[in-house]
Amino acid sequence: MTARAVARWQAAAPYAVGLVAALGVLAVLVAALGGDAPAAVGSLVRASLGSAAGFGQTLNKTAPLLFGSVAVILGLRAGAFNIGVDGQIYAGAVAATGVAFLAAGLPKLLAVPAVLVAGAAGGALLGAVPGLLRARAGVSEIFVTVMLNFIALFFVEYLSTGPWNDPMAGEAITRAVPPSTTLPLLGVRVGAHAGVLLALAAALAVWWLLYRTVFGYEVRAVGDNPTAARLGGIPVGRTVALALVASGALAGLAGAVEVSGFHYRLILGLSPGYGVMSILIAVLSRRHPLVAIVASLGFAALVVGTDSLQRSVGLPASAVFVVQAAVLLVLLASEGLRRAP
Amino acid sequence: MTPLVRLQGVRKRFGAVQALDGADFEVAAGEVHGLLGENGAGKTTLMNVLSGLYRPDAGQVEVDGTPVVIRGPQDAVRLGIGMVHQHFELVRHFTALENVVLGREGGFLLDRRALRADVESLMERVGLSVPLDRPVRELPVGVQQKVEILKALYRGARLLVLDEPTTLLTPQEVDALFSTLRSLVERGLGVVLITHKIQEVLRACDRITVMRRGRRVATVARAQADAARLVEWMVGGAPPGPAAKEPARGGAALLDLVDVQVVDSRGVVQLDGCTLQVRTGEIVGVAGVSGNGQTALAGVVAGALAPSGGEIRIRGEPVRSHGVGPRIQRGVLWIPEDRVREGVLPRMTVAENVVLGRHRALFPPLRYDPRRVRSLGEAAVETFRVVCPGPDAPAGLLSGGNLQKLLAARVFAHAQAGGVHLLVAQNPTRGLDVPSTEFLHAQLVRFCQQGGGVLLISEDLDELQKLSDRIVVLYRGRVVAEFTRAQFDPYAIGRAMAGVEVAR
Numbered sequence: 108m109t110a111r112a113v114a115r116w117q118a119a120a121p122y123a124v125g126l127v128a129a130l131g132v133l134a135v136l137v138a139a140l141g142g143d144a145p146a147a148v149g150s151l152v153r154a155s156l157g158s159a160a161g162f163g164q165t166l167n168k169t170a171p172l173l174f175g176s177v178a179v180i181l182g183l184r185a186g187a188f189n190i191g192v193d194g195q196i197y198a199g200a201v202a203a204t205g206v207a208f209l210a211a212g213l214p215k216l217l218a219v220p221a222v223l224v225a226g227a228a229g230g231a232l233l234g235a236v237p238g239l240l241r242a243r244a245g246v247s248e249i250f251v252t253v254m255l256n257f258i259a260l261f262f263v264e265y266l267s268t269g270p271w272n273d274p275m276a277g278e279a280i281t282r283a284v285p286p287s288t289t290l291p292l293l294g295v296r297v298g299a300h301a302g303v304l305l306a307l308a309a310a311l312a313v314w315w316l317l318y319r320t321v322f323g324y325e326v327r328a329v330g331d332n333p334t335a336a337r338l339g340g341i342p343v344g345r346t347v348a349l350a351l352v353a354s355g356a357l358a359g360l361a362g363a364v365e366v367s368g369f370h371y372r373l374i375l376g377l378s379p380g381y382g383v384m385s386i387l388i389a390v391l392s393r394r395h396p397l398v399a400i401v402a403s404l405g406f407a408a409l410v411v412g413t414d415s416l417q418r419s420v421g422l423p424a425s426a427v428f429v430v431q432a433a434v435l436l437v438l439l440a441s442e443g444l445r446r447a448p
Numbered sequence: 449m450t451p452l453v454r455l456q457g458v459r460k461r462f463g464a465v466q467a468l469d470g471a472d473f474e475v476a477a478g479e480v481h482g483l484l485g486e487n488g489a490g491k492t493t494l495m496n497v498l499s500g501l502y503r504p505d506a507g508q509v510e511v512d513g514t515p516v517v518i519r520g521p522q523d524a525v526r527l528g529i530g531m532v533h534q535h536f537e538l539v540r541h542f543t544a545l546e547n548v549v550l551g552r553e554g555g556f557l558l559d560r561r562a563l564r565a566d567v568e569s570l571m572e573r574v575g576l577s578v579p580l581d582r583p584v585r586e587l588p589v590g591v592q593q594k595v596e597i598l599k600a601l602y603r604g605a606r607l608l609v610l611d612e613p614t615t616l617l618t619p620q621e622v623d624a625l626f627s628t629l630r631s632l633v634e635r636g637l638g639v640v641l642i643t644h645k646i647q648e649v650l651r652a653c654d655r656i657t658v659m660r661r662g663r664r665v666a667t668v669a670r671a672q673a674d675a676a677r678l679v680e681w682m683v684g685g686a687p688p689g690p691a692a693k694e695p696a697r698g699g700a701a702l703l704d705l706v707d708v709q710v711v712d713s714r715g716v717v718q719l720d721g722c723t724l725q726v727r728t729g730e731i732v733g734v735a736g737v738s739g740n741g742q743t744a745l746a747g748v749v750a751g752a753l754a755p756s757g758g759e760i761r762i763r764g765e766p767v768r769s770h771g772v773g774p775r776i777q778r779g780v781l782w783i784p785e786d787r788v789r790e791g792v793l794p795r796m797t798v799a800e801n802v803v804l805g806r807h808r809a810l811f812p813p814l815r816y817d818p819r820r821v822r823s824l825g826e827a828a829v830e831t832f833r834v835v836c837p838g839p840d841a842p843a844g845l846l847s848g849g850n851l852q853k854l855l856a857a858r859v860f861a862h863a864q865a866g867g868v869h870l871l872v873a874q875n876p877t878r879g880l881d882v883p884s885t886e887f888l889h890a891q892l893v894r895f896c897q898q899g900g901g902v903l904l905i906s907e908d909l910d911e912l913q914k915l916s917d918r919i920v921v922l923y924r925g926r927v928v929a930e931f932t933r934a935q936f937d938p939y940a941i942g943r944a945m946a947g948v949e950v951a952r
Binding site for chain 1: 804
């Protein structure tokens with residue numbers, strides 16, 4: 108094994124320790140909340156990775172998390188903090204849903220790409236706002252993206268309760284998109300849709316962009332030291348703006364995939380905090396898009412597995428969130444330990 | 449009379465740089481003592497030894513004639529030494545009162561009234577007054593500085609050291625500061641004023657010590673000092689040694705500045721009608737006491753600053769679009785002065801740092817080739833003797849001197865690849881050891897012999913005299929004098945740098 112490979116394994120070791128510690132905390136918490144701890148751990152593993160259907164659910168959860176985390180990574184690499192992943196997911200979902208309604212008559216081979224392109228465009232549009240404001244006026248992207256989250260969310264509320272509302276449902280959801288516009292399933296038994304493959308392709312594309320293109324070099328240079336980048340002849344403002352546009356497009360794809368792969372419609376609760384989770388994954392992955400693949404998968408398994416505790420061990424929903432958050436904290440703390448000298 | 453503080457034979461080394469090389473200094477109670485020298489002369493390092501921030505490698509410190517060992521800032525405070533740093537160390541959201549008593553509150557509960565009475569009586573005693581209840585961030589810079597001074601006095605300082613205290617002040621605030629200092633020494637304190645501004649020491653000080661290259665050059669009373677002499681001491685009065693390069697033979701014009709003006713973002717005029725020319729094969733040295741427009745000159749030539757007036761021509765063609773990128777395309781490169789802030793990409797690899805500025809010429813947009821970057825980096829590191837773990841190591845791991853070499857390697861590797869006509873180098877050898885300095889000088893000379901031109905902005909008069917075909921002197925943003933090699937004379941150059949009218 109080369110020295111580099113050894114170093115990589117050493118870097119991974121704290122995560123393994125963290126994972127074991129997290130399972131320990133889980134067991135203790137479940138017992139304290141009156142549940143059966145060993146059964147809970149078993150159920151968690153079975154529901155997320157140990158069964159075909161569970162693994163399918165994990166993959167479906169991986170797709171938006173991976174899109175979102177590489178979106179955050181691309182922004183961070185340019186030195187911009189994209190907190191607007193949620194808003195961009197909603198913008199992408201709105202655009203995808205709208206195009207899906209329009210594409211009703213088209214064959215699937217045309218309709219699905221159109222929906223995906225629309226999703227990317229919707230997210231990119233929302234990413235362009237903070238990008239341009241920062242490049243032109245020096246406005247912090249943090250403010251702008253947070254504000255746009257609200258705008259996008261309430262616009263979805265308007266659409267899902269207003270013009271696109273499904274009158275039969277009685278909730279804030281829109282009519283279903285035409286079947287010709289939905290993503291194919293990877294296998295009927297697994298129940299996973301093709302979105303996870305798209306997300307995987309997106310992660311690889313971000314890696315290629317960052318490490319194999321001149322633009323990627325400039326993004327990394329700007330994120331590392333904007334003054335040095337400027338004095339190296341790099342147009343700093345334009346680079347940051349473009350990175351935020353691309354970041355928005357990636358998040359928008361997450362929205363499109365959620366609509367056309369999972370919900371088959373636009374719903375108000377489309378993003379249960381994907382934006383925040385994406386930031387966590389991006390940081391845990393140390394801003395590397397390939398590491399984010401593994402981290403997103405693990406994160407998705409954790410979310411799906413703990414969700415199942417409600418059914419298997421009979422924990423109340425709020426207790427499930429407590430367990431989830433505690434397990435996450437332990438994982439994050441292990442990341443902190445890795446960094447401490 | 450026993451001096452308040454005496455430092456003898458103080459030595460301090462940082463890596464390859466001997467910051468203090470047997471420095472001596474003394475200050476008495478009742479005087480304002482100016483500590484004068486160029487950036488990097490060791491003034492601040494010496495005072496940091498006194499205030500306990502650095503432990504000296506050798507040398508002796510005496511307070512009131514008794515040898516002492518200062519192990520840390522707490523010891524210095526106990527001995528009555530107070531330091532006011534160039535950038536204030538105030539809690540911006542606290543009031544002036546809270547800042548003054550910070551760390552000296554005594555006990556768990558704040559007895560605001562007692563503390564306030566304390567500070568008020570202190571203000572009365574020393575004749576300094578600040579609004580105690582306003583948050584510090586709302587106070588003007590000059591008043592913030594008074595808060596810093598009060599803070600030091602509240603801790604019992606008998607010696608007040610101020611590091612470049614006038615940098616951020618308006619002229620009125622400078623006047624107020626100097627009268628404050630005067631009243632403090634009349635009450636028996638000692639004051640050390642660290643500065644590189646000659647006019648200030650002549651105005652405010654009773655005695656002046658000049659430092660250069662980590663040693664004391666001279667100490668004189670105010671009455672015996674004159675500006676030209678002080679400059680000569682600061683920059684080194686050695687007569688010019690042998691030239692490092694063949695004289696240039698009047699090639700084509702590479703760079704013309706005609707009446708160029710630069711006004712910075714605060715509205716301060718940095719370059720005030722600067723006119724100069726660099727021709728092929730020529731090194732033009734720019735001398736000047738720092739702060740006379742050198743950074744603006746480098747910035748405007750390299751494209752980082754847009755001029756607010758005048759004309760810039762590169763190889764005879766007027767420049768219309770500013771920005772570093774367009775300038776690189778026209779063959780103008782810059783070795784910046786502040787290498788960490790302005791030059792290095794700390795988390796990227798050494799090799800990735802080497803290709804910065806050249807990356808667009810090297811690769812088509814979608815064909816960035818990390819292997820080629822690595823081999824270019826490896827070659828540059830080898831040629832320019834950058835000490836680093838390897839081309840894949842993050843540049844942030846390198847020491848200061850090696851970072852400087854890395855930036856030089858970036859520029860010279862780029863120049864060797866062709867298409868580069870003019871280098872702008874600002875203090876390119878500051879912080880380098882002697883062999884590296886020689887090596888870099890040889891590179892500059894070689895670049896000129898291959899038909900390039902160099903604008904060498906330096907505070908080191910020896911370096912300028914060694915390398916330059918001509919030396920121009922920058923004073924308050926203008927070129928006030930020009931010397932050809934036959935006319936080089938440190939005394940005359942020094943007088944021009946001090947702003948003394950030169951008969952021409």
